[in-house]
Amino acid sequence: MMLKDKVAVIYGAGGAIGSAVAHAFASEGANLFLTGRDLGPVEVVAKDVVSAGGSAQAAMVDALDEQAVEKHLQSMIDKAGRVDISFNAVGIPDTKILGVPLVELDVEQFSLPIATYTTSYFLTARLAARRMIANRSGVIMRVTALHSRTGIPLVGGYGPAMAAMEALTRDLSAELAPHGIRVVGLRPQAMPETSTIKEAFEPRAVASGMTWEQWQAMLASRTHPRRLMTLEEMANLAVFMACDQASGMTGTTVNLTMGSLDD
Numbered sequence: 001m002m003l004k005d006k007v008a009v010i011y012g013a014g015g016a017i018g019s020a021v022a023h024a025f026a027s028e029g030a031n032l033f034l035t036g037r038d039l040g041p042v043e044v045v046a047k048d049v050v051s052a053g054g055s056a057q058a059a060m061v062d063a064l065d066e067q068a069v070e071k072h073l074q075s076m077i078d079k080a081g082r083v084d085i086s087f088n089a090v091g092i093p094d095t096k097i098l099g100v101p102l103v104e105l106d107v108e109q110f111s112l113p114i115a116t117y118t119t120s121y122f123l124t125a126r127l128a129a130r131r132m133i134a135n136r137s138g139v140i141m142r143v144t145a146l147h148s149r150t151g152i153p154l155v156g157g158y159g160p161a162m163a164a165m166e167a168l169t170r171d172l173s174a175e176l177a178p179h180g181i182r183v184v185g186l187r188p189q190a191m192p193e194t195s196t197i198k199e200a201f202e203p204r205a206v207a208s209g210m211t212w213e214q215w216q217a218m219l220a221s222r223t224h225p226r227r228l229m230t231l232e233e234m235a236n237l238a239v240f241m242a243c244d245q246a247s248g249m250t251g252t253t254v255n256l257t258m259g260s261l262d263d
């Protein structure tokens, strides 16, 4: 088992990516502390993990609330003794931030993803790092998207938010790697089985005169294997990046776009 007895916290664990990563981490032996802004979806994931023979506890934690994150981490330390992996999969609804041309976008809408994504990543990483430094060991992880590296219309502040988080991954690593902590990011292409992607892209597909299926085929045609990645594939890569065999990997966001985006 690649993550046997590793203690992992996941933020946004009720979401598509957070729950897929939870299942993959659990099947490799991790002891999970699953959190989300709403308890209900996180409890469902925790129950599924436990039913499958894994170890998981659910808690309501707003990943923008410093005191709530801190309190939860302390409860983890009290119960499990340490935190080995911090995975931030928080996402805000794309309908709030996409679809308006930049020349018409107001400052508030532009700033929302930048402030939300960077603040949540900063807070969860910083508070976990303080615990990890004491153990001289740990892995901090975050998901971004290819908007960080290529121009895409009608995405408002989402691209700058993704780029900022990738910069933060590098800077956190530069400061934390000497303390034995790795900081790594995952940059998947759209995974159409997630409701996030359907909600974000279906209206654009319709507006462009395409069906949702044609839009997915168009995105898939840009990848080398001519298909889009599955959640399971992305979660399996997350397992490897979190495990000790990936000890040589830090300060980077791994390009998981299957050829859509050149490095």
Ligand SMILES: NC(=O)c1ccc[n+]([C@@H]2O[C@H](COP(=O)([O-])OP(=O)(O)OC[C@H]3O[C@@H](n4cnc5c(N)ncnc54)[C@H](OP(=O)(O)O)[C@@H]3O)[C@@H](O)[C@H]2O)c1
Pocket (backbone or CB within 6 Å): 011, 012, 013, 014, 015, 016, 017, 018, 035, 036, 037, 038, 041, 061, 062, 063, 064, 089, 090, 091, 092, 093, 120, 143, 144, 145, 146, 187, 188, 189, 190, 191, 192, 194, 195, 196, 197
């Ligand atoms: N899906 C993809 O194919 C894909 C591809 C590349 C990158 N990404 C990026 O990956 C991230 C996650 O995507 P996803 O598809 O998993 O999204 P998702 O299904 O919407 O999950 C996001 C989760 O974050 C939670 N959340 C939001 N604000 C929070 C807060 N302040 N504290 C704690 N939890 C909070 C949400 O809870 P609520 O439901 O209560 O709001 C939700 O459970 C996003 O940044 C997305 O842009 C996704």
